[in-house]
Amino acid sequence: MNETDIHSKLAGAVVSGVGALDESAKDPFVVVDPGSLVPAVTFLKNDADCRMEMLNCVTAVEREDCIEVVYHLSSVTHRHSLTLKTRVERPAGGTHESWIPEVPSVAALYASADWHEREQWDLLGVRFTDHPDHRRILLPEEWIGHPLRKDYVYPHEHGGMPLDLDAVPLYERDEATPSEPAAPRPSGTPLVQPPNPNSDRPDAGGVAPADSDGDLRSIKPGSNDGGGH
Amino acid sequence: MGAIRDYFGNISSALTTAAKGMRITWRYFKHEPPITIQYPRERVEPPPSYRGLHILQQDKCIDCHLCAKACPVDCIEIEAIHHGRTLEWKQFSIDYKKCIFCEFCIPVCPVDCIHMTSEYELATEDPDGMVEDLLTWTGLRPEDQRAVEAAVNKKKGVAAPATIESAKGAPEPGSAEDKAAKIAAIKARLKKGSA
């Protein structure tokens, strides 16, 4: 079956809240409401024609207006696959600290979802309700914030371990005079500022070599190997 | 009956497989010579395509910063003052604390002036000793100095000084000798750093 057949089967089943199939995408996907996610996945897993035995991946994607959770399902028996999405709208002023979207967990259906959902909680701060073991997985349990959010603030240190590039080594610190806590960074800025303004991230188009032609080309008179290309 | 067969089967398989394994290790012990490369005494040169330390053909470089932009880890720092077409070099350093030897700085160069050598030994005791300046000279070379002065004087309306002598004796930029000289310079610097 291809994605269209699976989608029509899914939409034809009792599952409500199943959106249309976006066939223009490279991997056609179906958007379902968070409320009907579990029934839809249950159907896809158990239906004899779909038989999505394997949940490849659970991904949360932060967009401007929402957080999407994407499920990549595939069937070993029938050798087809489907992408399922569910969206949680961002409330007005929903920031990294204030907004924790909630999506039902599918860990009861797929054991593989357990770790994937924990990872998405850890890195993007998406809470999966009814998850059996809702802890952080990669970062330490006491970590502050969810680093893959766009407005994440980089920490200076964690658990006594310095994370800054210019931090004073632990064994050179003077215990008697504790240093002042460093000022918090503005949100979204990287740990290390670019070394000089010229070498910022290449932007759209970058600096084409043609732009740097002219004056810069030859270094000294008589040297004709300036343009090596 | 099966259990008894298993019992004796276990004994025989344990003894025979152990003996077979021991035959192989004996063959290695007795007949196969060691394959070790005794590193400081002998060494295998990496292939010519190896991505080792960088060298810069400073004559060619036009201070376009494309390599620094292509670098995924921002390890290249370039600083030069432009006197028209002439460059007064301050810095062209690669921070090997960050460099991942990915080679992205090589294909972007419009004048093909930065290359990677087959050198790789960089161990040092100094935490700041891993930033390598690729420049073989800083500032302006004497003839460039004179050319710049001449240009400045010309603007001011002063008569030009004596004719510019072309640099003699220096190896042709990009030639094999040039590369060898630069590698020697890198090695000398490394030795200095580790001492």
Next chain:
Amino acid sequence: MTSLIAFFEGLGLEGVLALSAAYALCIASLLGFITVYAMFAIWMERKVAAHIQVRYGPMETGAWHGWAQSVADAVKLLFKEDLIPPEGNKFLFWIAPAVVFCGVFAGFIAIPFAEGMQIVDLHLGVFFIMAIASVEVIGVIMAGWASNSKYSLFGAVREAAQVVSYEIPAATALLVPILVVGSFRLGDFNAFQADHGWLVLYNPFLTVAALIYFISSLAGCKRAPFDLPEAESELVSGFHTEYSGMRFSFFFLEEYASMFVAAALTATLFFGGWNLFPWGGGWEPAPLAPVILISKIFFFIFVQMWLRWTLPRLRVDQVMAMGYKYLVPWAFVCLIGAAWFEYMGWGGLFS
């Protein structure tokens, strides 16, 4: 020993003084011998391992093939900081390496290297070595307990279970040549084998008994495939996880010394002692006897090393199963079979 005492008495020392001087000299020379031997064995082990693994092993320390490697290791270990876990039992932690080493060290005094070249000529030599070697287990348990580390405890318990279990097949297998020779005295074995040829060829049960004793002695020395007490991939370093510096080197010494004792017993009881040829002898000149015996001992040590770098490690329950299901019954079969052969007057390939 008696000749030494006589020598010291000849120097004008009184009875007790001469005795003490003789013992002191013996102990000192034995300690020196064990240290030098262990250094050589460690170097040899590294070279054997390296050549099996298509590499060179120590090369740069000392001029010729890294001969001074073990000396350097010893110097380093001597001047390394000695850590004692603060939560552990300090006294037991401190004394355990000594206990471990003493057991094996005492075993050396009964080994005859040649006729009369023996510190104490015990009538119960085999019995003494088997008994005193087991003292090591106490030291290991002390070490494991005092370290206050879970891995150490696991290693110690494994060691205790393993060594105690393998005493049974080892002792039973040793009873077979004892039965044939009719003596516990190690010198008698040499004399017997000079007349009758190597015991390993005396009758088929003795061949099997030799194999069983060799396997059991591997387990007793914690050598692969029975190196569970210090299984590196499971228990980090087993019972000596918390030991550092000189104390750790005692465990090292002990391992190699017990390999020597086990190989010496194998060579003396089954492989002719200082008799060069399998069909007996007794013609070898006395100065050659220690050379023959020690080369046999090194052959068995080499086989132990060869096995170690070939075989994977058994699991703890498999070690127990192998001991109780395979080695113990077969050892008893050998004992009964050899007794039957002796009763019938069979055997003796070269007698």
Next chain:
Amino acid sequence: MEALEMYTVDPNDDVYTEELKLNLGPQHPSTHGVLRVELKVDGEIITASRCDIGYLHRCAEKIGENVTYLQFTPYTDRMDYLASMNNNLAWSLTVEKLLGVEAPERAQWIRVIVAELNRIASHLIAFGTYGIDIGANTPFFYAFRERESIMALLERPSGARMLYNYVHPGGVAHDIEDGWLEDVLAFCDEFEMRWKEYNTLLSHNAIFIGRTANIGVIPKDMALDYGLTGPVLRASGVSWDLRRDVPYLAPYDDLEFDVPVGEGTHGTLGDCWDRYWVRMREMMESIRIIRQACPRVPAGPFMDKAMNRMYKTPLKPEPGEAYMRCENPRGELGFYVVAEGGTSPIRCRTRAPSFCNLSVLDALLPGTMIADGVAIIGSLDIVLGEVDR
């Protein structure tokens, strides 16, 4: 050695002893890096376990959102550092899918050869370190000898020993030199001989079989449920190989190779020995693929002309998203990339095979012994760089 019945611990049993908490890792010789497992043991028997990962979390996904598509390629090297070619390949294919381009034919064949060579190198490490886990040290040295040959081969076109950064979107970074393919074929002949030695030395050794057969059995349903892929899934009897079933590189369609599946030769289907043996046989299949592919490498460009400018001008795909999966030595490596028109993606998700394969560990360990636990961790063949990313 006979099979060991799985132990179970009944708290109501009379001889129930106190449980001990044992901490395995992150610095432990057999955790293959920095995995930490908290074990509850009753004597030698594990009663409960809990994996703790993240000791090598290196923010790869955050970096992917901030660097350009090309610049992320070296970071994919550092995920599964034992199979960087395959990782480069998966990432390049993802970007190619996003851009809708396809690499030239020569590049595709080169990709197949280097990916299969790297698969052998990766399985060799699995073989060697598994030997060490079980207590046999020598196979490790033999495996590394062959691996050094592979690295010397891969170093010649790519210029690096381990983290190659060779397969780029649109093709490969450099062309192969003359005579390279002949050397690859010569290596194949030598390797075949060595492979037989490995089996005599380790695979068929009675102690090794005793240590691995019937241990850590993963039934088929459980394997699918946990999303296991690669040799771990195939050892459970599921014939599922993306190279054959979802061909992501055109040459795989033309090549003839088998997909080794576990058979339960020495015990139950899906035990440690099966996983090990599937890997060993996969090496030979890779040799078969390389032997077929080497004579068929066509002449032509090794890099797409239009893509060649990506070194100077960053790639800028149209808004969209792509999920691309490849058969890595450890299983299905998937990259899910969401582009919104910039020079870097807004989300760069990695579906790492080791991550999913490791998640089954907590279900496997209870009821086994500590030594079995080591064997099970080794048989899953995880790379922590990929688990934590």
Next chain:
Amino acid sequence: MGVLNNSLPDIGPVRAVDSAIGWGRKSSIWPMTFGIACCAIEMMAVYAATFDLDRFGAGVPRATPRQSDLIIVPGTVNAKMAVRVKRLYDQMSEPRYVIAMGACVCGGGPYVKWGYNTVKGVHKIIPVDIFVPGCPPRPEALMDGILKLREKVGRNQVFARQAQTAADMDGRYAAAK
């Protein structure tokens, strides 16, 4: 021994003892079995047959920090791991040496800019003797680092008073006066 450290006069016999100890220490550097990331594989390659670190007497990897002299930190250290690395270093017995292997450990490497939880160089956590940059360094480069460490260890004075120490003591003496 602790009280005698660097307290004896810097004369011939003391120097000879020191150089003997230095020779023993430098010829028998036992590294710890400790792998973190990519560089660990190159470190394993150094132990393996092609390069064979055992030639220098350093091929006895000890699994426990108590018995090892050298900790090669091979791979990125992040916030979660840094605590453990520090603890491992604290558990080692003196004299102990540290080699930082790879760019990540020397100063952040590729994760320096966007790595929210990586420690930018292990020398922020524990004192490092030798830095071996490279990503990953070739096995030869690591051996070069170990050779440099051997030189450094061989130079160390154990009992003899070091020139610097003596100067410090003089300074302190003057200050007390």
